[in-house]
Amino acid sequence: MVCAQCHVTYYLDPKTAEVKIPWSQEPNINAVENYFSASLFREWTHTMTEADLVKLRHQDYEFFLGSNHFEAGVTCVD
Numbered sequence: 001m002v003c004a005q006c007h008v009t010y011y012l013d014p015k016t017a018e019v020k021i022p023w024s025q026e027p028n029i030n031a032v033e034n035y036f037s038a039s040l041f042r043e044w045t046h047t048m049t050e051a052d053l054v055k056l057r058h059q060d061y062e063f064f065l066g067s068n069h070f071e072a073g074v075t076c077v078d
């Protein structure tokens with residue numbers, strides 16, 4: 001939890017600039033995907049595909065949870 005204070009993905013609300021964490025009760029990368037799939041929020045449009053996308057920012061904790069290292073009891077500090 002020490003490392004997860006900073007090493008999680010987030011975005012800024014375009015109107016209020018409030019920091020938003022794109023998952024609520026379930027901190028994993030699938031919850032992030034579900035969050036953005038369900039919302040209309042997009043940050044940029046890809047120039048070649050013209051797909052509207054969001055930017056993930058250092059989603060280390062979300063990837064760590066449920067990983068082989070997590071299951072083996074390895075911590076971030078290790």
Ligand code: HEC
Nearest residue numbers: 001002003004005006007008058060061064075076077078
């Ligand atoms: C207060 C916020 C904060 C906390 C807490 C924090 N980090 Fe970081 N961490 C950062 C920032 C900001 C950077 C990027 C620094 C830079 O690029 O100069 C970073 C970079 C890193 C990097 C290098 C990543 C890379 O791609 O080069 C590692 C590894 C890392 N942190 C591990 C940890 C671990 C392990 C913990 C917990 C023990 C931790 N951090 C806690 C803010 C934090």
